[in-house]
Amino acid sequence: MLRFDFSFMFEPNTKGGINEEEFNSVKQIISKSVDRVVKNRPAFVSVVFDRSHIDSIEDIRQWVLSFDSLVVVGIGGSNLGAVALANALTPLNWNHLSKQERNGYLKIFFLENVDPDQSAAILDEIDPRKTLFNIVSKSGSTAECLAHYQIIRSLLQLRGINTTEHLIFTTDPTKGFLRRVANQEKIRTLDIPENLGGRFSVLSPVGLLPAMACGVDIKALLDGAKDAYLKCADINVEKNPAAMIAACHYLNKKKGRNITVMMPYSNKLYSLADWFRQLWAESLGKKYSLTGEVVNEGLTPVKALGAVDQHSQLQLYNEGPDDKTIIFLEVEKHERDILIPSTHKDDDISYLSGKTLSTLLKSELTGTERALANNGRPSMRVVFPTINAYDMGQFFMYFEFTTALMGNLLNINPYDQPGVELSKKITYSLMGRKNYEETEFAEPSKKVVID
Numbered sequence: 423m424l425r426f427d428f429s430f431m432f433e434p435n436t437k438g439g440i441n442e443e444e445f446n447s448v449k450q451i452i453s454k455s456v457d458r459v460v461k462n463r464p465a466f467v468s469v470v471f472d473r474s475h476i477d478s479i480e481d482i483r484q485w486v487l488s489f490d491s492l493v494v495v496g497i498g499g500s501n502l503g504a505v506a507l508a509n510a511l512t513p514l515n516w517n518h519l520s521k522q523e524r525n526g527y528l529k530i531f532f533l534e535n536v537d538p539d540q541s542a543a544i545l546d547e548i549d550p551r552k553t554l555f556n557i558v559s560k561s562g563s564t565a566e567c568l569a570h571y572q573i574i575r576s577l578l579q580l581r582g583i584n585t586t587e588h589l590i591f592t593t594d595p596t597k598g599f600l601r602r603v604a605n606q607e608k609i610r611t612l613d614i615p616e617n618l619g620g621r622f623s624v625l626s627p628v629g630l631l632p633a634m635a636c637g638v639d640i641k642a643l644l645d646g647a648k649d650a651y652l653k654c655a656d657i658n659v660e661k662n663p664a665a666m667i668a669a670c671h672y673l674n675k676k677k678g679r680n681i682t683v684m685m686p687y688s689n690k691l692y693s694l695a696d697w698f699r700q701l702w703a704e705s706l707g708k709k710y711s712l713t714g715e716v717v718n719e720g721l722t723p724v725k726a727l728g729a730v731d732q733h734s735q736l737q738l739y740n741e742g743p744d745d746k747t748i749i750f751l752e753v754e755k756h757e758r759d760i761l762i763p764s765t766h767k768d769d770d771i772s773y774l775s776g777k778t779l780s781t782l783l784k785s786e787l788t789g790t791e792r793a794l795a796n797n798g799r800p801s802m803r804v805v806f807p808t809i810n811a812y813d814m815g816q817f818f819m820y821f822e823f824t825t826a827l828m829g830n831l832l833n834i835n836p837y838d839q840p841g842v843e844l845s846k847k848i849t850y851s852l853m854g855r856k857n858y859e860e861t862e863f864a865e866p867s868k869k870v871v872i873d
């Protein structure tokens with residue numbers, strides 16, 4: 423079970439942190455928001471209680487496990503959750519292990535960015551004859567995903583490999599280009615529920631298939647999410663981790679703390695901060711309120727890695743603008759640990775000897791947390807006793823629910839993303855897509871360029 427420690431969000435532990443009066447003043451509106459979100463039953467909640475999704479994965483388990491590698495092709499919400507799951511729940515050297523060491527599960531690769539150097543390197547590494555390509559796109563129309571899809575399809579055809587047997591599409595149940603092709607060519611598909619946005623889709627087949635393919639217990643993942651939801655639905659703010667996270671961010675935002683730093687002290691959890699960045703940024707960054715006023719709302723998510731970024735970002739966090747709320751992710755028991763041996767008697771180094779790397783990492787977290795508090799900078803901890811599927815499921819649900827609550831508190835729609843459309847249209851126009859020739863976009867009238 424995840425633990426949440428809010429001690430350093432509050433006065434007197436953190437000077438300038440939240441005081442009792444401030445906290446009491448928002449409890450009622452937070453409870454009401456909890457009630458509203460629960461009554462709306464968002465799609466990210468329904469999806470974890472819908473057995474059909476896990477069943478659809480189990481139905482194809484044997485077929486999937488007949489491959490050696492899985493390449494997940496998708497971007498944003500069609501990629502980040504699956505990456506977070508794979509990195510957290512498989513050894514960091516997973517793709518270098520033999521099939522036997524992987525207990526028969528698949529190597530996993532992600533074709534996300536259309537950076538040709540990256541894509542070419544991944545395609546060089548896999549054997550297409552032993553690879554399943556999972557094309558993931560809710561809309562079925564995202565340029566990056568469709569570009570990679572075409573590259574893969576022609577690669578399969580050139581090698582004389584049966585495309586239908588090496589492709590699966592994870593997409594909208596009825597709409598979009600991928601759905602049309604799947605229907606025409608009888609390509610296997612998994613459904614992304616119609617009303618479920620990409621950044622909320624990790625616990626749908628979008629995350630479940632890649633997770634299953636690399637050996638994750640997907641039932642435990644969903645059980646964690648379901649159990650977390652029961653806590654999320656509690657209108658008693660002090661008993662509800664999502665409500666507490668929302669309350670702290672809402673109050674800190676009022677004090678000008680518009681930046682949320684997620685800082686895992688774990689390389690395995692670092693990708694979780696990428697997943698969170700999209701969730702927080704796309705959901706809460708909005709021009710208009712629900713009533714149509716221009717509000718330009720939002721909290722800027724930033725990711726940092728402990729202990730690495732203590733030696734890069736911490737100076738700013740401690741002494742720069744007081745505009746951040748920090749969320750630490752701590753792992754209590756790492757899967758592996760290393761004892762630091764004794765090599766010198768010198769006091770400058772011998773204090774480390776006989777301790778483990780995990781003890782050092784934990785002491786660094788505590789040191790950072792307390793130094794920040796000393797400088798009046800609020801933080802909280804999410805503690806993973808170990809990194810397991812159940813707790814990952816909990817984490818996703820708690821932060822999705824917090825995001826919905828924040829949307830409610832900020833009076834914006836957390837489920838749309840109109841601000842990404844114009845850039846897509848301009849790209850279509852530049853790439854010569856039919857019907858987008860006339861898309862308006864500003865060429866700089868005055869060029870400022872240095873050669």
Ligand SMILES: O=P(O)(O)OC[C@H]1O[C@](O)(CO)[C@@H](O)[C@@H]1O
Pocket residue numbers: 497498499500558559560561562563564567619620621704839842
């Ligand atoms: O799953 P799709 O439709 O390919 O979209 C990928 C991503 O693109 C966006 O629509 C915009 O960036 C995200 O919301 C989404 O997760």
